[in-house]
Amino acid sequence: xxxxxxxxxxxxxxxxxxxxxxxxxxxxxxxxxxxxxxxxxxxxxxxxxxxxxxxxxxxxxxxxxxxxxxxxxxxxxxxxxxxxxxxxxxxxxxxxxxxxxxxxxxxxxxxxxxxxxxxxxxxxxxxxxxxxxxxxxxxxxxxxxxxxxxxxxxxxxxxxxxxxxxxxxx
Amino acid sequence: xxxxxxxxxxxxxxxxxxxxxxxxxxxxxxxxxxxxxxxxxxxxxxxxxxxxxxxxxxxxxxxxxxxxxxxxxxxxxxxxxxxxxxxxxxxxxxxxxxxxxxxxxxxxxxxxxxxxxxxxxxxxxxxxxxxxxxxxxxxxxxxxxxxxxxxxxxxxxxxxxxxxxxxxxxxxxxxxxxxxxxxxxxxxxxxxxxxxxxxxxxxxxxxxxxxxxxxxxxxxxxxxxxxxxxxxxxxxxxxxxxxxxxxxxxxxxxxxxxxxxxxxxxxxxxxxxxxxxxxxxxxxxxxxxxxxxxxxxxxxxxxxxxxxxxxxxxxxxxxxxxxxxxxxxxxxxxxxxxxxxxxxxxxxxxxxxxxxxxxxxxxxxxxxxxxxxxxxxxxxxxxxxxxxxxxxxxxxxxxxxxxxxxxxxxxxxxxxxxxxxxxxxxxxxxxxxxxxxxxxxxxxxxxxxxxxxxxxxxxxxxxxxxxxxxxxxxxxxxxxxxxxxxxxxxxxxxxxxxxxxxxxxxxxxxxxxxxxxxxxxxxxxxxxxxxxxxxxxxxxxxxxxxxxxxxxx
Numbered sequence: 001x002x003x004x005x006x007x008x009x010x011x012x013x014x015x016x017x018x019x020x021x022x023x024x025x026x027x028x029x030x031x032x033x034x035x036x037x038x039x040x041x042x043x044x045x046x047x048x049x050x051x052x053x054x055x056x057x058x059x060x061x062x063x064x065x066x067x068x069x070x071x072x073x074x075x076x077x078x079x080x081x082x083x084x085x086x087x088x089x090x091x092x093x094x095x096x097x098x099x100x101x102x103x104x105x106x107x108x109x110x111x112x113x114x115x116x117x118x119x120x121x122x123x124x125x126x127x128x129x130x131x132x133x134x135x136x137x138x139x140x141x142x143x144x145x146x147x148x149x150x151x152x153x154x155x156x157x158x159x160x161x162x163x164x165x166x167x168x169x170x
Numbered sequence: 171x172x173x174x175x176x177x178x179x180x181x182x183x184x185x186x187x188x189x190x191x192x193x194x195x196x197x198x199x200x201x202x203x204x205x206x207x208x209x210x211x212x213x214x215x216x217x218x219x220x221x222x223x224x225x226x227x228x229x230x231x232x233x234x235x236x237x238x239x240x241x242x243x244x245x246x247x248x249x250x251x252x253x254x255x256x257x258x259x260x261x262x263x264x265x266x267x268x269x270x271x272x273x274x275x276x277x278x279x280x281x282x283x284x285x286x287x288x289x290x291x292x293x294x295x296x297x298x299x300x301x302x303x304x305x306x307x308x309x310x311x312x313x314x315x316x317x318x319x320x321x322x323x324x325x326x327x328x329x330x331x332x333x334x335x336x337x338x339x340x341x342x343x344x345x346x347x348x349x350x351x352x353x354x355x356x357x358x359x360x361x362x363x364x365x366x367x368x369x370x371x372x373x374x375x376x377x378x379x380x381x382x383x384x385x386x387x388x389x390x391x392x393x394x395x396x397x398x399x400x401x402x403x404x405x406x407x408x409x410x411x412x413x414x415x416x417x418x419x420x421x422x423x424x425x426x427x428x429x430x431x432x433x434x435x436x437x438x439x440x441x442x443x444x445x446x447x448x449x450x451x452x453x454x455x456x457x458x459x460x461x462x463x464x465x466x467x468x469x470x471x472x473x474x475x476x477x478x479x480x481x482x483x484x485x486x487x488x489x490x491x492x493x494x495x496x497x498x499x500x501x502x503x504x505x506x507x508x509x510x511x512x513x514x515x516x517x518x519x520x521x522x523x524x525x526x527x528x529x530x531x532x533x534x535x536x537x538x539x540x541x542x543x544x545x546x547x548x549x550x551x552x553x554x555x556x557x558x559x560x561x562x563x564x565x566x567x568x569x570x571x572x573x574x575x576x577x578x579x580x581x582x583x584x585x586x587x588x589x590x591x592x593x594x595x596x597x598x599x600x601x602x603x604x605x606x607x608x609x610x611x612x613x614x615x616x617x618x619x620x621x622x623x624x625x626x627x628x629x630x631x632x633x634x635x636x637x638x639x640x641x642x643x644x645x646x647x648x649x650x651x652x653x654x655x656x657x658x659x660x661x662x663x664x665x666x667x668x669x670x671x672x673x674x675x676x677x678x679x680x681x682x683x684x685x686x687x688x689x690x691x692x693x694x695x696x697x698x699x700x701x702x703x704x705x706x707x708x709x710x711x712x713x714x715x716x717x718x719x720x721x722x723x
Binding site for chain 2: 080081082083084086087090094095109111112114115118119137141142143144145146147148149156157158159160161
């Protein structure tokens with residue numbers, strides 16, 4: 001199960017610690033939102049990087065004041081049909097300005113990757129030996145987009161407008 | 171009519187290519203059905219009782235001769251020479267092979283069509299008034315906004331895995347021919363005191379197991395704010411709509427569980443919190459560009475009355491009857507809109523053969539300014555026809571078996587495919603529909619009965635809109651036997667209402683006689699010939715009709 005960051009395999013140095021389990025002294029950990037909210041002073045005071053794992057029902061706005069100190073936010077997709085994670089991602093990126101790593105975990109299928117990248121995920125844990133190639137294909141299917149989103153691609157609506165202007169100049 | 175530019179064209183072609191890859195992975199066994207299912211659904215591919223079914227979008231019901239001919243070719247080459255028009259302005263092919271679907275999508279792309287998001291838990295095909303741009307009753311043509319919504323919703327990255335399907339309809343007329351009150355979001359264009367046009371936003375309508383009419387969440391949303399406000403609604407629904415039970419997952423349940431006021435508060439809060447860069451505002455030039463495609467065609471200056479047409483009607487009673495029932499008033503003098511009924515006696519409602527599609531294409535090309543629409547009643551419409559040409563159009567339709575004179579009448583009923591095709595259905599719909607149609611086999615009797623909407627669904631999912639028929643018929647399964655419940659008093663127009671179930675279900679063979687008895691009761695009780703069935707029902711209450719329904723000898 002390779003971790004891909006911006007489509008490239010990288011070593012995963014992070015581990016999720018279940019609520020109630022101790023954090024060992026070294027290492028990078030993610031914890032649940034509720035644990036983070038109740039223990040954030042201690043967690044952010046550690047020398048190691050800390051992150052949060054959001055479940056689909058979690059409200060990312062609760063992290064607003066801590067976002068610049070978080071190195072990783074994981075968004076769980078317990079089922080690929082549960083699309084709440086896309087709204088969480090767009091909220092984190094576009095509403096709250098989170099700039100750290102945003103990682104999709106759980107049931108991540110290659111056919112979701114286009115939507116994930118578009119809503120601001122830059123890391124995914126993807127099944128399969130051909131994960132890197134699958135990622136490249138899945139995110140390259142569509143060369144145009146109608147919606148502005150966290151990936152900040154230029155939309156068709158903008159391009160048409162621009163094209164007209166440049167045609168006039170020409 | 172809107173024409174794709176290179177961007178729109180690129181996207182539908184890339185979609186076909188993407189699906190070709192997905193189908194290849196499925197056929198090679200690399201992709202499990204479980205994971206393929208949402209992909210095929212978002213391309214309109216259902217697994218039905220006997221075969222795969224492909225549902226193709228006809229955004230806001232707009233067709234052209236070129237598109238119709240392509241659909242006819244697909245019907246012949248990949249299906250059994252016919253297609254089925256649906257209540258949401260789609261066309262379905264019932265016998266498509268999965269391996270052929272990518273090729274069909276490529277053919278569709280050639281004529282600026284697609285099957286994107288015609289199924290699955292995403293924003294579906296946007297629908298509208300089939301007389302848009304032709305009727306005198308609208309404040310402006312709603313189709314540019316439908317096209318804008320189509321583009322905005324196509325592959326929307328945040329809303330591809332909603333709790334449940336999501337349907338949007340738009341109308342700009344006083345008379346609601348798009349059933350906006352039974353859509354997840356209904357948009358009703360209106361004009362404010364300053365003379366600007368904007369949108370009343372109704373949310374939470376829908377049929378299915380728990381029917382609701384949409385409630386007005388905002389009385390006024392400006393054109394500038396429309397897409398941003400839609401995004402706010404979609405996000406509140408995506409985050410908070412129920413996902414624990416698919417029968418409680420539509421937005422209507424969220425609106426009702428929260429209450430409209432709390433729902434409105436949440437949407438307003440989300441809308442207010444949008445940063446400037448989150449707003450979805452199209453450049454005015456872009457709105458103008460899309461609107462320009464819907465500029466009225468060049469109409470000729472004609473007298474309001476056509477002497478040729480009047481004379482032809484005097485000579486041909488068949489034409490006169492058809493014209494009385496199937497023509498709709500047009501905003502331009504000397505023109506009319508022609509309702510082509512796809513409900514002849516004894517045929518599955520909404521079915522249309524390849525030859526008939528070509529015939530309509532030819533007629534539209536010669537006499538209809540290239541403009542064909544699909545109506546949510548599962549009929550076709552020629553939006554712009556000269557009164558002078560009506561006799562010729564009638565003759566051509568008649569030659570194609572398309573001149574049923576029953577638009578809006580008892581035999582012009584809505585029915586889902588039912589147990590003959592659908593793996594959700596509990597009971598047959600088509601055979602019941604045909605038996606009800608037979609009540610009206612005598613044209614004189616059908617005219618005498620007048621306006622009557624009969625809607626039939628083969629199961630509780632309500633694809634045949636049984637809740638909003640003046641008379642609704644719902645097929646249920648009782649210990650392996652088909653039974654049919656009868657509803658009364660529904661309507662889908664601007665006075666939308668959900669019908670009431672009358673009582674115990676009837677056996678298949680009892681349905682048509684029972685409906686006939688209710689119609690006889692109506693004829694004996696109506697205040698005058700001009701009092702419609704639905705109006706008599708409102709005046710008299712349902713009791714006398716229910717009594718007739720169960721008054722079997």
